[in-house]
Amino acid sequence: MQSQMQSSSSPAVEKQNWRIWWQLTRPHTLTAGFVPVLLGTALAIQLTDIHLGLFFAMLLASLLIQAATNMFNEYYDFKRGLDNEQSVGIGGAIVRHGIHPSTVMAIALGLYGISLLLGVYICMNSSWWLAAIGLVCMAAGYLYTGGPFPIAYTPFGEITAGFFMGLLIILISFYIQTGTITSTSVLIAIPITILVGAILLANNIRDLDGDKEFGRKTLAILLGRKKAIYLLACMFIFAYGWVFGLIITEKASIWTMIVILSAPKAIKATKGFLGKTAPVQMMPAMKATAQTNTIFGLLLSIGLFLGYFL
Template sequence: MSVVQTLTASPWFLAIRPKTLPASAAPVIVGTACAMGDNAFAFLPALAALLGAMLLQVAVNLANDYFDNKHGIDSEKRLGPVRVTQSGLIAPNRVLAAMVLCLVLATVTGIYLVARGGLPIVVIGVLCILSTLAYSGGPYPIASNGLGELFAFLFFGPVAVCGTYYVQALTMGPRPLITSIPAGLLVAAIMNVNNLRDIPTDSVAGKRTLAVRMGRGMSSVFCGLLVLIPFFMLPLLFLSGFMGAAGFLALGASPMVLPIIKDLFHTKGPALNETLASTAKLSVVFSLLFSVGLAV
């Protein structure tokens, strides 16, 4: 068995959920591109921001695995990928310990960013850690009360993009904030596809996600808008001067949209796992191509 096969066969590979990691990379790419466009690119802060964002994403995944099992949300009828805690592949205390380790490592990375960026980065870091814990845990879990998409948009859009920009430029303007919107919308779409797939089991478990509240039809329309609006924003961003003409390269990601929208209305159950992966890929491809117009 090769090293790659060994890694992918590990229960920890399932727990980390690597297909979700593009959600943390996309906004860092956009924020760094904005810094490049303003001649403020700094390699080490950009790398630290990427590492910190990915560690927080893994921590969120582990927390979700641990707390959903603790609250009885996950079961053998689950439609999504295997949850390592519920299935017994990894003991709950080990999943919890791994989550804490990721938060500690993210904090260590954050110390460097705080030393560079000061108080604003302290505030961002504290909010990110609290949101990681509150997403699935606490008395009012974000994920179980219809706020998952909103928090995904905020923390993987404005917070991540502007934070990445700030630790490099050490200043802030409207461009990073406005251009963070497409990245945030696409990550919110990833969250919505996940919740759309889980409507049957979440409804039984009492998990009131936005998809459960809206129902299959309206949630599919909502998710379709989340993946379409970033493309319609391109002309507005260009005309307002926030994006260079090269940003229209992001239209190259448009062929990925129609299959996703088709799946939203016609695909159910575990088959939506592939739609989830496709939406994550769309987020990264769009952000990479879009970033060219921000960096130039």
């Protein structure tokens, strides 16, 4: 018994425990949390000095909301019988590691609580109107898989994710620094909005067969696998084309053209889905889609910085 107790507290076991909690956040999706904040701040630096406290508060709140949303997903997919030990792309804390579902829910609500405190700080230093917007964003994160009519079961998951975790986060990040919203900030937010939606579409392409069995009506299911992959490719093309359009119309600096360096990831993501049907075979394509959003967003932010300083 003593040896078992010592073994349970060994560094190897503790490291494994931390890995379980880390995987529960679904880290490959967290880019959808920090890229919009970075981009909104990059836009703001052209108009004002950056308030670092607000930047880090917004960044942390966005990441915590994204992580909590993933935990709600884990909880409700388990409750509805979607997840099992063989499920791909999940944290697996409940079905693989025996974490009690109520613990996962409690942690998710705790992350929301911290986000609310961060939101109070942000509102105190900007506008209390943001409190209502923030609460709507948090509600959308919960209702994606929670509630009687989960958004994840409908064709509107991509639009919802793109709007709340892309467009709104970018504009809030811009607003808390500048106190205003400009047409340029909206226009430059569009490609990231599309790419955040693409992450959800890639997820739904991977899970298409399993989701269909459980009665989901995702966009990927309604279109069919082949057309959904074509749509994913079109979303990538649209995102790059939009940036070039902004450059041509002089709404963005020529430096933002460096987003093209992320194109190989988009191509890898698209090709990675072609001819695949098993979820585990499509995981590299799913990750490449998330990486496209990350690299594209970072490069777009760098391009904005270079356009301002050079």
